[in-house]
Amino acid sequence: MERWKPLKIGELIARKPLIQGGMGVGISLSSLAGAVAKEGGIGVISAAQIGYKEPEWENNPLEANLKAIEKEIKKAREIANDGILGINIMVATRFYERYVKKAIESGIDLIISGAGLPTELPAYISGSKVKIAPIVSTLKSIQVISKYWERKYQKQPDLVVIEGPQAGGHLGFPVDELEKLEKRNSYEYDNEVRQILDFVKKLERKENIKIPVVVAGGIYDKKDMEHYIELGADGIQVGTRFVTTYECDASREFKEAYLNASKEEIELVKSPVGMPARGLKNLLVKEFNKPDKCYQCIKKCNPAEIPYCITKALIRAVKGDVEKGMVFCGANAYRANKMETVKEVMDSFFGKH
Known part of the structure; x- marks a missing residue:
């Protein structure tokens, strides 16, 4: 019997409790996100400098990015059928509010935000049905967001993403803490995960709502997924594993x-x-x-x-210039040894359904 259940975020229901991590620049765009959504997960486009291929890019990066957000969401929809699509927009981004509003106008289902605390995000989505999810790495972060959103907007997160220290790209930990965690076993971070899960459960009881929690960072296979489901998570977020898929938007x-x-x-x-x-x-x-x-x-x-x-x-x-470019990756990227389809990756987690 499978331990996992569909991931419910309000009225949104993903058949499989997997969110594909938003990877920029240009790693997760419409091709990858659409394919994951089609297979029953939640496909996520990265908004980070998404317009780098647009003709306006060199002279007007903002306009290029806004244009590309709309274009990539539309293209992903065509692939995803009725699947769920999200977009990852970093709080630290210039013009953050404009990117959020463009994503909403373009019909996105879910906005995931990290690289800072998305304190004003509820204001930017006002009047829309879009769901919002902060990315947190510590108990303190979710406590601050929850308290602030409740006081200012009478709102709680629709979903919480816990991103651990084994994730790729920018990380929400001080360098010395990361180095300590690197020297220990991969599940050293579990205590923080448990504390965040306990806090969210208490919040659910207090507010009489359901707030699903997914765990991210270093999750590469079914064993990793089952570990976090057993801890009490509702699902997982996976990035690195999807880079070596045929559908991934990155270069060969x-x-x-x-x-x-x-x-x-x-x-x-x-x-x-x-x-x-x-x-x-x-x-x-x-x-x-x-x-x-x-x-x-x-x-x-x-x-x-x-x-x-x-x-x-x-x-x-x-x-394609991987020698003089920045190749972000998760801690388990070295485990990749073959190209796969998105369906094969999803089946490796959930079986053939």
Whole structure:
């Protein structure tokens, strides 16, 4: 008998309790998100510099991104049939509110937000049916969001995503804490997960509502999923595993970087946006280049002070220059040894349904 159940977020029901992680720049767009949604999970588009392929990109990144949000959601819908689509929009992004509103106008079902606390998100979705989910890494984060949203908006999260220290890309932990957790077993973070789950359960009883919780970060196979379901999670979020699928929007070279990676090549790096991140060791990490232009990605970024431009580094990688680009990945990326279809990945978690 299967231990998992469909994931219910209000009136949204995903047949399989898996959310595909939003990976930018350009790793999870319409092709990947649409395919995951079609297979019964929740497909997620990353809004991070999503318009990098648009003709307006060099002269007007904001307009290019807004145009691409609408375009990618529409294309994903055509693939997903009646599946559920989400978008990941980082709180730290410049023009955050405009991206949120464009996603709503374009018919997105769910907005997932991390890289900061999405304190004002309920105001931006006012009048819409879109569901909202903060990404948190600590008990304190969800306590602050819940209290603030309740006091200011009489609102609680529709879903909570707990992102652990083994995730790829930017991470919500101080470097010293990450290094401590790296030296211990992969489930060292479980105590924090339990505390967050307990807090959400108490919140559910108090408010008489259901708030599903999914766990993310380092989840690669069915065994990992069952571990978190047993802890009390309602589902999982998986990113890295989907990079080596045929439907993933990244270049062939980007996918091959995962297939060829060893465990030793995955490391923590300091991102110019001021947060630690996890990615593959390459020439970019060794040879930083000063940025010559600003693409308006992160609110707090000062081009004069950063070692390199994160936008250019990520775009370079997704297009195929994996030696001089930034290849973000989760801690288990080295386990990828073959290309798969999205259906094969979903079946490996849930069986053939």
